[in-house]
Amino acid sequence: MLAVCQELGIENEVIPRVATAFGGGIAGRGDVCGAVVGSTMAIGLRYGREESWQPRDKAYALTQEFCQRFEEEMGTLSCRELTGMDLSTPEGQKAFYASDVPIRVCLRAGGTAFRLVMELLERPEPPAADD
Amino acid sequence: MEPNRAQQLAARGYHSGEAVLLAVCQELGIESEIVPRIASGFGYGISGRGTVCGAVVGSVMAIGLRHGREEPWQQRDNAHSLVQEFCQRFEEEMGHLCCRDLTGMDPSTPEGIEAQMSSDVPVRVCLPAIGTAFDLVMELIERPDPPAADD
Numbered sequence: 513m514l515a516v517c518q519e520l521g522i523e524n525e526v527i528p529r530v531a532t533a534f535g536g537g538i539a540g541r542g543d544v545c546g547a548v549v550g551s552t553m554a555i556g557l558r559y560g561r562e563e564s565w566q567p568r569d570k571a572y573a574l575t576q577e578f579c580q581r582f583e584e585e586m587g588t589l590s591c592r593e594l595t596g597m598d599l600s601t602p603e604g605q606k607a608f609y610a611s612d613v614p615i616r617v618c619l620r621a622g623g624t625a626f627r628l629v630m631e632l633l634e635r636p637e638p639p640a641a642d643d
Numbered sequence: 644m645e646p647n648r649a650q651q652l653a654a655r656g657y658h659s660g661e662a663v664l665l666a667v668c669q670e671l672g673i674e675s676e677i678v679p680r681i682a683s684g685f686g687y688g689i690s691g692r693g694t695v696c697g698a699v700v701g702s703v704m705a706i707g708l709r710h711g712r713e714e715p716w717q718q719r720d721n722a723h724s725l726v727q728e729f730c731q732r733f734e735e736e737m738g739h740l741c742c743r744d745l746t747g748m749d750p751s752t753p754e755g756i757e758a759q760m761s762s763d764v765p766v767r768v769c770l771p772a773i774g775t776a777f778d779l780v781m782e783l784i785e786r787p788d789p790p791a792a793d794d
Contacts, residue, residue, distance in 0.1 A: 526675050529711030530704045532722045538703060539726035543740065544694050552684040553704075560683030564656030571683045575690035589694065 513550035515626050520633070522557060536599035537591025545591045547618075547625035551578055554629050574632050578625075585624050594621060649698075649777035650770055659769060660685035660697030660704075663776050667705035670781060687750035687759075688742025696742045698769075698776035702729055709784045725783050729776075736775050745772060 514528040531553060533539050534546035552575050559571040579589060588594055595613045598604040608614065646654065649666035657665060661679035668678050682704065684690050685697040703726050710722040730740060739745045746764045749755040759765070 522677075524675060524677050526673075526677060526681075526708055529713065530681060530707045532707040532711030532719050533703050533726040534707075535719070535723070538695065538699075538730065538740075539723040541727070541730055541740075544689065548689070549700065552689055553681045556681045556683040556685075557677055560680030561661075562680060564652070564661070568658075568683050568686065572686070572690040575684040576692070579689065579692055589689075589692070 513554050516551075516554035516629050516633070517557070519630060520558070536605070540599040540605065542590065542592030542595075542599055544589050545594055545621055545625075547621045548579065548582060548589050551575075551582075551625045551629045555632065558633050578628055578632055581628050582621075582625060585628075586621055594618075646770075647774050647777050650774045653770060653773050658683075658686035658697055659773050659776075660701035662773050663698050663701030663780065664704050666777050667701075667780055667784075668708070671709070671784075673708060687756065691750045691752075691756065693741070693743035693750055695740055696745055696772055696776075698772045699730065699733060699740050702726075702733075702776045702780045705780050706784060721788070729779055729783055732779055733772075733776060736779075737772050745769075 513531045517523070517527050531546070531550050534549045537543040537545060538549075555574045555578065556571055559568075559574060561568050561571070583589055586594060591599065595608065595617050597608050597611070597613060599608055647666070648670060649662045652662040652666050653659065657679065660682035664682045665679040667673075668675065682697070682701050685700045688694040688696060689700075706725050706729065707722055710725060712719050712722070734740055737745060742750065746759060746768050748759045748762070748764060750759055
């Protein structure tokens with residue numbers, strides 16, 4: 513997420529703190545990959561809403577497309593399935609860092625997520641539909 | 644029981660992730676132009692995928708606001724242990740962390756979302772999930788830091 517913000521020139525004191533605890537699929541629980549969460553946040557930064565009456569269709573549509581394409585490239589959105597490891601214990605984390613998974617899987621997931629988000633965010637807006 | 648701040652925001656139309664994050668920020672006096680925008684894509688378990696509940700994601704973000712890090716060499720143990728405790732207690736109270744398991748519904752299609760909205764799920768499941776998440780986060784982030792361990 514920090515990378516997308518740097519790329520878009522967004523500076524804010526809450527970044528990347530707001531994403532800190534998503535490592536290891538939400539603090540080691542092995543749920544959804546932190547790169548996917550960071551990407552969804554990044555899409556929200558551009559297309560999210562301030563007020564509850566504003567539409568969020570654009571953020572939803574882009575996030576859905578992001579998830580689908582990430583899944584196509586990486587096979588799954590889940591940390592545990594991506595890494596094949598259990599990060600919920602100190603021993604599991606130690607095994608993870610001693611393996612090639614951080615480079616073979618996580619770097620690639622981070623790179624894929626960043627490339628997809630930038631492509632989606634930089635895509636020109638479709639012309640507004642006449643109602 | 645009086646709805647808490649996050650539930651009030653949800654009643655105004657914010658979805659779970661936005662409601663929890665915005666409510667915590669209001670409570671802590673954090674004003675940021677990116678809140679709640681940064682959480683907008685997490686409704687219905689990440690934009691309708693039915694994965695992790697938006698209230699959980701909003702809570703993890705909120706814990707990061709208080710206990711996250713700026714630089715990669717800084718430690719993140721406190722944020723991680725608070726989030727682990729949050730997830731465990733949310734799961735104990737609500738049964739699941741996952742949108743699809745919590746609601747028993749499939750939000751991946753417009754028809755699925757419509758069915759959910761016209762059911763009792765928003766009131767029976769989502770509002771309690773939002774309220775629980777907000778109360779847990781506020782309790783965890785307001786708890787005094789444990790005394791620093793001597794190394």
